Amino acid sequence: MTRQSxxxxxxxxxxxxxxxxxxxxxxxMTWLLAxxxxxxxxxxxxxxxxxxxxxxxxxxxxxxxxxxxLGHPAVALSYKIPVRRINLFIFGxxxxxxxxxxxxxxxxxxxxxxxxxxLSLGFIFLLLEGPARGIAPLFGLIKYRAYINFxxxxxxxxPGFPLDDGRVFRSIVWSFTGDMRRATLVAANVGRFxxxxxxxxxxxxxxxxxxxxxxxxxxIGWFLENAATAHVQQVMLQKAIAGHTVDQxxxxxxxxxxxxxxxxxxxxxxxxxxxxxxxxxxxGDEPAGLTTLHRLNEVPRSQWxxxxxxxxxxxxxxxxxxxxxAQLWPALEQMSRDGVNQLPVVTEGRIVGMLSREDLITFLRxxxxxxx
Numbered sequence: 020m021t022r023q024s025x026x027x028x029x030x031x032x033x034x035x036x037x038x039x040x041x042x043x044x045x046x047x048m049t050w051l052l053a054x055x056x057x058x059x060x061x062x063x064x065x066x067x068x069x070x071x072x073x074x075x076x077x078x079x080x081x082x083x084x085x086x087x088x089l090g091h092p093a094v095a096l097s098y099k100i101p102v103r104r105i106n107l108f109i110f111g112x113x114x115x116x117x118x119x120x121x122x123x124x125x126x127x128x129x130x131x132x133x134x135x136x137x138l139s140l141g142f143i144f145l146l147l148e149g150p151a152r153g154i155a156p157l158f159g160l161i162k163y164r165a166y167i168n169f170x171x172x173x174x175x176x177x178p179g180f181p182l183d184d185g186r187v188f189r190s191i192v193w194s195f196t197g198d199m200r201r202a203t204l205v206a207a208n209v210g211r212f213x214x215x216x217x218x219x220x221x222x223x224x225x226x227x228x229x230x231x232x233x234x235x236x237x238x239i240g241w242f243l244e245n246a247a248t249a250h251v252q253q254v255m256l257q258k259a260i261a262g263h264t265v266d267q268x269x270x271x272x273x274x275x276x277x278x279x280x281x282x283x284x285x286x287x288x289x290x291x292x293x294x295x296x297x298x299x300x301x302x303g304d305e306p307a308g309l310t311t312l313h314r315l316n317e318v319p320r321s322q323w324x325x326x327x328x329x330x331x332x333x334x335x336x337x338x339x340x341x342x343x344x345a346q347l348w349p350a351l352e353q354m355s356r357d358g359v360n361q362l363p364v365v366t367e368g369r370i371v372g373m374l375s376r377e378d379l380i381t382f383l384r385x386x387x388x389x390x391x
Contacts, residue, residue, distance in 0.1 A: 027106070033092055034104040035085070042105060044238070048077045051231050052163070061159050072156045076163050083140060083168050088114050090132035090237060091183075095293050098125050113246075123194035130186030134175045141168035174239075179210030181246050200254055207250040208239065214244025259383055265350050266343035268382035269364050269372035275299045278307055278329030282315055285328055290315075297361035297373055300332040306370065308332030340365040341374060350374060 025037050025182065052073035057064065064072075084107060092102040092115045101117030120126035144165035151158040175183040185206050192202035217240025224233030260268075274295045276285060289295045297311045310332040318326050339357045341350045341364050354362050354376070364372040 030085075030089065033089075033102050036104055036106045037133065038106055040242075041081075042328075045077055046294075047235075047238075048080065049073045051235065052076055056163070057159060060162075061155055064155070068156060072159055076160050078159060079164055080167050083137065083164065083171065086140065087133045087137045087171055090136035091129050092116075094129045094132045095120075100129075106178060119157075119199065122188040122192075126190035126193065127187055130183045130190065133183045134172050137168045137171040137175070138375050141165050144168060146326060177213050178206070179213035180206035180250055180273070181210065182243065185210050185247075186242060200229060200257065203250060204254045206246045207254065210247030211244050211251070213241045214242075216240065216246055218245060256351075256383075259386070260347040260351070260379070263347045263382075263386070264343065265341050265345045265347060265362075265364055266372065267375055268347060268378050269343070269374040270378050271372045272372055273299055273363075273370050275301050275306070275327050276310075278302045278327060278332070280320060280328045282323040282326050282331070285315065286323065296375065297363075298328065299329045299363075299370055302329065306335070308334050309338050309363060313360070313361075338363060342366060347379070351379065362376075 025039070026034065028035055049070070050073075053066075053069045056074060085105070088105050088107065092105070095102060095114075095116055098211050100120065100123060102116040103117050106115065120129055136333065144161050146160050148158065148165060163280055177184055178188040179185045180189055180203065187380050189199075189202045189206035189207065192205050193199050201313045218237050219240075221233045221235070221237025221240055223235060224230075227233070274289060274293070274297070276289060276298045278300050284296070289298065297309065299306045300308045300310055306367045307329065310328050314331045318331060339353065339359055339362060341353065343364055343366055350362060354360065354374075360376055362374040363370050364374055
């Protein structure tokens with residue numbers, strides 16, 4: 020789980036998380052509906068009713084987005100692709116998979132599943148509008164649900180990665196080029212173009228007097244551009260470290276500390292004094308586990324004088340490791356997947372180095388300077 024999201028439970032075993040921006044957008048969406056949309060569509064309601072229906076509608080939008088995103092794992096799992104989690108934004112989200120689609124056809128079907136869910140929901144709520152017409156608040160909620168699901172469907176038809184049709188577009192480019200990395204770069208740059216286009220349209224509308232609608236369009240464009248840029252950077256990083264192995268980037272100095280060392284001593288002598296971030300904890304002369312700054316920060320500072328490194332260490336069986344000759348990109352993916360910043364490098368049961376994100380950055384800088 021990243022620090023930019025909060026856990027939201029599990030559905031069918033898949034972890035669901037909410038990006039922090041969701042709460043900001045929830046408030047913005049509720050305000051726009053309560054102050055603009057519902058008063059224009061349904062006149063004469065009490066202010067409390069506008070706000071109540073607006074909040075309920077925004078929550079239902081969250082459900083629509085969640086169902087949309089669950090469509091992708093439903094197909095991905097049929098291809099034996101593990102699903103790490105779903106991170107939700109109010110107008111979208113990201114389904115994170117533990118592997119890539121095995122073929123362009125699989126990528127096409129996985130990407131298309133989400134929009135098909137939204138289209139189906141749109142028609143379902145369209146059919147429910149008739150029976151709900153006699154109850155104005157319920158009708159307003161259902162009407163907007165139909166509208167927003169159709170909007171999600173058409174919005175995801177924009178051929179800009181990482182939107183769903185951007186992934187469809189990537190599958191098509193992939194099928195023609197036979198190179199998924201190149202296809203990702205093309206699709207992500209198209210996504211950046213549409214992101215900038217949405218921002219320009221949004222600013223134009225705000226200047227023209229439609230501040231609320233323009234702000235919303237600009238915000239969507241900002242999100243799309245940022246997401247696409249992140250994928251471009253990921254592709255460039257993957258290209259830069261392709262062919263390189265863990266032992267080329269790892270730090271061969273492995274810091275060790277005795278298990279009886281207090282956390283205060285660890286901080287004073289080895290963290291602040293030595294710049295270390297991960298330490299092998301020895302019991303006698305034998306390694307007994309691993310401790311990191313993250314584990315240390317979980318202990319209240321008032322207990323640092325009485326808590327030892329051995330008490331907070333990660334047991335060997337739970338330590339995520341790599342091998343020296345493993346490729347750098349899979350190792351980096353493993354670090355991201357496991358939520359760790361350091362990866363012990365082990366050969367024949369012995370720790371021979373430590374790979375960190377800082378080591379990777381240093382390696383990339385050096386490799387760039389040397390032109391290798």
